[in-house]
Each structure stands twice: as structure tokens, then as C-alpha cells.
Amino acid sequence: MKILLSGGGTGGHIYPALALMNRLKELYPDAEFLYVGTERGMESTIVPKAGVPFKSVEIQGLRRSLSLENLKTIYLMIKSISKSKKIIKEFSPDVVIGTGGYVCAPVLYAASRLGIPSIIHEQNSVAGVTNKFLARYVSRICLCFEDARADFSKYPEKNVFTGNPRAQEVANIKQEASLTNYGLQNELPTALIFGGSRGAAKINQSMAEAIPLFKEKGYQVILVTGEQHFEKITSQVDSLGENLENVRIVPYVEEMPALFKKVNVVVCRSGATTLTELTALGIPSILIPSPYVTNNHQLKNAQSLEKKGAALILEEKELDAKVMFEAIDSLMMNQEKQKNMAEAARSLGIPDAADRLAAVVKEVIEE
Template identity: 65%
Template sequence: MKILLSGGGTGGHIYPALALIKRLKQLDPATEILYVGTEKGLESKIVRNANIPFKSIEIQGFKRSISISNLKTIQLFITSIKKSKKIIKEFRPDVVIGTGGYVCAPVIYAASKLKIPTIIHEQNSVAGVTNKFLARYVTKIAVCFEEAQAEFSKYSEKVNYTGNPRAQEVVGIKPSSILKDYHLVADQPTVLIFGGSRGARSLNQAFLEALPELKNKNYQVLFATGDIHYEAIKEQVETQLQNIQSISVVPYIENMPEVFANVELVVSRSGATTLAELTALGLPSILIPSPYVTNDHQTRNAESLTKRGAAKMITEKELNGKQLTEAIDELMLHEDARKNMADAAGKLGLPKAADYLIQIIKDITR
């Protein structure tokens, strides 16, 4: 089988595609894959580093305000449809799948006009503009949150609740001694705090405020500042952490799913990929949604878990050191509360998400 995938702009659009590719190759090593993205997006580096065949088109997103750059966007869209058709005709895929980002628009649209089966995958509880545009043209729509089904109510017959393929990729990870790599004790109760790959200034500030309390707790803390904030944070905490072995401050965590499998609680933003991993592993969490994302979708993502008892949410406006410490203590010092939240999170996990998507692929390519 030949499968063409497209998705870009953020890791949240790319990593589900890579997880799906990995599972497809596990089931049938002869599967041929082609990935279409942009040279400017993260996908150009991430996908190529994964040794997946990659081709690029040039496209950009629309400005929400009136802007002359939107004229260029329209021109690029038309040009990229023509290039996408050329790529598709040369590769001759059995199915074309879009995992989000504006690069998907010309690729999926071109495939639909060439009568090739198509799927869009929406990771968030609020559908993105590109997927809303493509919904009328595609064969199937896959969603990761039950709430997202309402976003495609006009096309309900196309919608399938599959979950995020990333969940299936992490669900088999077993506990290990990885915390030793961060100068912590491997078998001690641990809370992980991070604000995404770039870090989050508000969460970093709350951690600094909470540090005098956190360093005296009977649980460990692993805190990732984000690369750009690390040196400044390190300077501020070094004197406070002399002879303190229970707190580790690092710039970035490369192997996040393995760390997830070895901690008792996660404090983080509420991006779709993170939530897929947390629910797949049945991990309790304190979610601090980023208010700087389109349609405030991280808040909606977090609410999907909190209303089911699978997480606690603190808004960025509410966040400070005292709130952070109290929320962590509420779970780290009360095992029953933590277990109840973990059970609720596990019930939301879809550990066979990639297989569900693969079944849809089989159904529409028969």
C-alpha cells in the first residue's frame, strides 16, 4: 500500500503522523510512505531526520485581519494545489491523510479532486480552520476528543472517534531508572513540571515562587524550563538548591514519554499530543492551558479531561507559586485522590488509536 501524509507547523501535527507511520511499518514493512510539508515548518527537519521520504510545497496561512499578504496566500494556494497534484500523480497513493496545519489544505484538496480517498485527523477539541475547510471534501474525519465531533456536525456521517496515534506509541513504555539521568532517585514519588519544548514564562515564574516550599517536600520535582529560559532560571535557583537533592532543573527533556512512565504527576500545558500521552499512560495531571493558541483550544482540551475527573486545571491568570504548590500537594500528598484521577485519565485513553485509523484506511481503500 502507498500512503501520502501531510501535516506541519507544530509538533502536534507532525508526531501523530510519525506514530501512524511507525505502526503501519510494523504491520507491513512493505508500506510505501511519502510525506508532504513545507521547508519552513518543523516537519522539514523532523520528518527527514526520521528517514521518511519528504517533498515540499510553498504555502502560508491566512491573516485573520485584512492584509495584502492574503493575496499572496491565495496565489500560493493555487500554485501549491498544482504542485500537490503533480506529486500525487507521480507517487500514486492509495490514500492521502492530513494531520493538521495549513500545508494540508492544498494536498488534501488536490487528492480529493483526483478522486483519491482522503482522511483528515483533528487532534484538538476545537477544529482548526484548515480541517473545517477540508471537511466537505474528504472521505473520512478522525477526531481525538468526543467534543470535536460537534465541530463537524454537518458531516457527521464521516466522523470517527479514533484518538491520537501517539497514544499507541507510548502505551507500552515500562517504568525504568531514567530519573537517575536527571540526578533524582529512581523509585521516589516524583512530579514533572514543564511548559512545552520552549517553556512557559508564567509557569517558570510560578515555579520560582513555589521553590522555597517545594524544596522541603517529601516528593521529588523534575522541572524543565525550556531552552531559552534555562540560564536565567538556573542563576536564580542555584543558591537555593545547594545540598537539595529532591529538585532537578533542566532545559529540555528529550525522551518525555519515558519520563512520563516514571512519575506520579505531571504539570503542563494542555496540547493535544501531551494529553494523548497522559491518558494513554493513565497519569494524573495539573493542566495550565496556553491562552495564546488559536480559538483557545488548549482550554477546551483541558476541560475535556477536568469534567471527567481526569485532571485539574489552573488558568494562566490564576497561576502563582501558592496555587501551584497547593494543587501539587493536593495530589502528591493524597494517594487516593491521585489514584482516582489516574483511573479517570486511563478511561479516556485510546491505546489502539493508530490501529483504529489503519482500519479506516483499509475500509476506504477496498
């Protein structure tokens, strides 16, 4: 079995692809993989580090306003389709799988022109532009949110609800972080706040101003700022003259799911992969959707959890130190609500998501 994977730009497109790959390796030890991404995306670093052969094409997204850059985008699309065809012919895959990002457009379109079976994996509750474009050309459309079916209503026979393979990978992680590594106590209730791998300025700023309010609380707080914000936030907090034993500020956490398993509440953005991990582990969350994403899909992702009672939503435009503190404190002080939210989150998890997607892969190859 030879499988070509494509997806890029953010970890939300890359980690599901790698999770699927890891499960397919367990099921089919002789399987071969090739990953096609861009040199500018995170995949150019993450994928080779994972030991996966990597090739790149050059592509960019269309501007939503009239722009000469769109002429360049069309040129790059034509060029990258040609290069993708060459890569596919050389590798000769049994199936091509796209997990999102602009790079999937030329790669999966090229696969369809060459008669190679293909699958797109839509992680969000609202489909992205690339997957909407590819829907007519691919063999299957795999969904993580039932709400996304509406965006692919023209192709009901292709839609399959699989969930995100990252869920199965995270649910099976044995490693559990120790809070002593952060200078905190393993026995105390803990809230974890972060704004994604790169951090989020508004979340960081609100937390920095809220820190004195956590003084003498019977729980702990970890703020993960992101590398680029760390120095500014720590300097700002130091200037307050508050040296709180129950608050820690760190720039980055390498294995976030292992830390999730040690905390009681998570405050974060509502990207698809993060929500997959939270529901897989049954973690109550306060979600602050990024207002800077296409089609406001993070808000819609968050609403999918909120309506099931698995999360609370704070919109960034309402966020300040007081709002942040009160939301965290209210949930941290209410164990019954935490328990109910945890159960609701767990009910949304898809513990066999990787197996479901692997079954679709096998089915498509055998057709």
C-alpha cells in the same frame, strides 16, 4: 500500499502521523510512504530524521484581521495546490492523510481534485480552521475527542472516532527513564513540570519563584524549562541561594513518555498529543492551557479531562508561585486523589487508536 502523509507546524501534528506510519509498517511491511510539509515547520527536521522521504510546499495561515499578508496567503495556496498535484501524481498514493496544520489545506484539496481518497485526523476537541475547510472534500474525518463531532455536523457519515495513534505507540513503550539520571531517587514520589517542547515563560517563572517552598518536602520535582529559557531560569534560581536536593531543572527531555512512566504527577500545557500520552499511561495531571492558541482549544481539551476527573486546571492568568506550589503540593500529598485521577485518565485512553485509524485507511482504499 502507497500512503502520502501531511501535517506540520508543531509536534502535535507530526507525531500522530509518524505513529500511524509505524503501525501501518507493522501491518503492511511493503507499504511506501511520502511526507509533505513545509520547510519552516518542525516536520522538515523530524520527518527526515525518522527516515521518511520528505517534500515541501510553501504555505501560511490567513490573518484574522484585514492584512495584505492574506493576499500572499491566497497566492501561496494556489501555488502550493499546483505543486501538491505534481507531487501526488509523481508518487501516485492510494490515500492521502492529513494530521493538521496549514500545509494540509493544499495537499488534501489537491488530492480531492485528483480523485484520491483522503482522511483528516482532528486531534483537538475543537476543530481547526484547516480541517473545517477540508471536511467537505475528504473521504473520512477521524476524531480524538467526541466533542469535535459538533464541528463536523454537516458530514455525520464521514465522522469516525479513532483516538490518537500516538496513544497506542506510547502505551506499548517498554523503556522507562531512571530518575538517577537527573540526580534524583527512583523510590521517591516525583512531580514533573514542563511547558511544551519550547517551554512556557509563565510556567517557568512561577516555578522558579516557588522552588524555595519545596524545601524539605518528601517528594521530588523536575522542571523542564525548554532550551531557550534554561539559562535565565537557572540563573534566577541560583540567585536565590537555595540548593535543594529534591529539585532539578533541565532544558529538555528527549523521551518524555519514558519519564512520564516514572513520575506521579505531571504539570503541563494541554496540547492534544500531550493529553493523549497522559491518558494512555494513566498519569494524573495539572493542566495549564496555553491562552495563545486558536479558539482557546487547549482549555477545551483540558476541560474534556477535567469533567472526567482525570485532571485539574489552572488558568495562566491566575498563575503565580503560591498558586503553582499549592496545586502541586496538594495533589502530591494526596495519594488517594492521585489514584482516582490515574484511573480516570486511563479510562480516557484509546489503547488501540493506531489500529482503529489503520482500519479506516484500509476501508477508504478499498472503497
